[in-house]
Amino acid sequence: MTDQLPQAYATASNDLRSDTFTTPTAQMMEAAMAASIGDAVYQEDVDTVRLERTVAALAGMEAGLFCVSGTLSNQIALRTHLLQPPYSILCDYRAHVYTHEAAGLAILSQAMVVPVRPANGDYVTLEDIKANYIPDDGDIHGAPTKVVSLENTLHGIVTPLEELVRIKAWCVENGIRLHCDGARIWNAVVASKVPLKQFGELFDSISICLSKSMGAPMGSVLVGDAKFIKKANHFRKQQGGGVRQSGMMAAMALVAIEGEWKSKLQYSHGLASELAAFCREHGIPLESPADTNFVFLDLSKAHMDPDLLVRKGLKYAIKLMGGRIAFHYQVSRDTLEKAKCAILETYEYAKEHPFDSQGQTKIYRSESTDKIDVEGNSIHDIKTYKY
Numbered sequence: 330m331t332d333q334l335p336q337a338y339a340t341a342s343n344d345l346r347s348d349t350f351t352t353p354t355a356q357m358m359e360a361a362m363a364a365s366i367g368d369a370v371y372q373e374d375v376d377t378v379r380l381e382r383t384v385a386a387l388a389g390m391e392a393g394l395f396c397v398s399g400t401l402s403n404q405i406a407l408r409t410h411l412l413q414p415p416y417s418i419l420c421d422y423r424a425h426v427y428t429h430e431a432a433g434l435a436i437l438s439q440a441m442v443v444p445v446r447p448a449n450g451d452y453v454t455l456e457d458i459k460a461n462y463i464p465d466d467g468d469i470h471g472a473p474t475k476v477v478s479l480e481n482t483l484h485g486i487v488t489p490l491e492e493l494v495r496i497k498a499w500c501v502e503n504g505i506r507l508h509c510d511g512a513r514i515w516n517a518v519v520a521s522k523v524p525l526k527q528f529g530e531l532f533d534s535i536s537i538c539l540s541k542s543m544g545a546p547m548g549s550v551l552v553g554d555a556k557f558i559k560k561a562n563h564f565r566k567q568q569g570g571g572v573r574q575s576g577m578m579a580a581m582a583l584v585a586i587e588g589e590w591k592s593k594l595q596y597s598h599g600l601a602s603e604l605a606a607f608c609r610e611h612g613i614p615l616e617s618p619a620d621t622n623f624v625f626l627d628l629s630k631a632h633m634d635p636d637l638l639v640r641k642g643l644k645y646a647i648k649l650m651g652g653r654i655a656f657h658y659q660v661s662r663d664t665l666e667k668a669k670c671a672i673l674e675t676y677e678y679a680k681e682h683p684f685d686s687q688g689q690t691k692i693y694r695s696e697s698t699d700k701i702d703v704e705g706n707s708i709h710d711i712k713t714y715k716y
């Protein structure tokens with residue numbers, strides 16, 4: 330199967346742009362061939378229902394809902410928590426639901442977002458929330474905070490369990506719902522050794538991605554209580570997410586979930602930790618701690634040019650996307666060594682030729698792209714977003 334794919338897409342072993350570039354395994358493909366073929370809108374697809382129940386049970390939640398993307402899962406979760414506008418959602422200023430879901434909260438939920446910059450620079454604390462939330466106290470000028478949407482991990486950073494416990498207690502006291510964008514919650518489980526079920530006890534809903542470090546080709550499972558999931562299903566249909574024979578996708582995701590995923594994620598965390606140590610040894614500044622599978626280079630502080638870094642990556646035939654170096658279980662150790670060379674060369678060049686990024690560089694500012702020509706050859710190029 331993979332020999333029919335253009336070379337660029339035959340493997341993700343050299344792709345450090347994101348853990349979304351993990352590719353399905355032969356075992357997943359085989360599972361898809363044997364998957365159930367019921368209509369999932371009518372909840373008649375056996376493998377889809379099995380996936381939903383499996384993930385919900387792992388999280389200790391009553392029910393789950395398969396969504397074709399993490400974006401859809403987050404958006405319908407937050408919409409389901411929101412009842413009567415005006416209202417607002419409080420989240421980290423870097424949160425995906427705020428920065429990378431195309432203003433879905435404003436358009437689909439008519440919600441205002443209160444983006445919070447954590448005082449500790451890494452993760453939102455209860456003190457950050459208390460200092461920024463909008464109380465529902467009858468003041469007609471405001472849009473009261475009705476949901477706190479956290480992300481664990483966020484930029485690869487693990488929010489400590491004890492902080493989540495404090496936040497949860499305060500949210501309950503104040504009638505505020507707590508959602509988790511769990512695109513990388515599997516990574517948080519491995520790094521913190523906190524079982525997914527314990528996170529499930531703290532959040533009213535969790536969007537659990539299957540398509541990042543777990544390596545499934547697509548999708549997420551939104552988990553919550555039965556009443557919440559029933560209503561979320563309504564919004565999923567409204568947003569066009571009611572898919573039919575999703576058993577093939579569910580079967581592929583179950584291969585990952587029922588397999589040895591912890592060691593795979595631990596491997597990727599080890600690569601990230603090794604790169605972070607290398608950067609520290611060479612004085613290359615990092616934006617945040619490398620708790621899991623991401624290393625965030627502080628390109629701005631290092632005066633490193635993101636486009637040059639991407640080109641240096643292409644020189645070593647690895648794919649980079651700005652200052653975020655994303656590891657996943659399919660990345661080879663050889664790729665790690667090449668990344669070290671590309672990063673160090675870019676850093677050394679910056680010492681003589683400092684790049685002014687006019688402030689913090691964006692995560693997805695420039696990326697290597699493979700254009701496939703008519704003969705199926707890949708043409709290495711980069712795409713730059715001038716924010």
Ligand SMILES: Cc1ncc(COP(=O)(O)O)c(C=O)c1O
Pocket residue numbers: 349397398399400401403425426480510512513538540548
């Ligand atoms: C933190 C986070 N949440 C949600 C998403 C959205 O997932 P999807 O790409 O499946 O829509 C992503 C990106 O993939 C992400 O990085």
Ligand SMILES: C[C@@H](O)[C@H](N)C(=O)O
Pocket residue numbers: 346347348349425429693
């Ligand atoms: C691009 C962004 O949406 C994606 N979630 C990533 O982390 O790569």
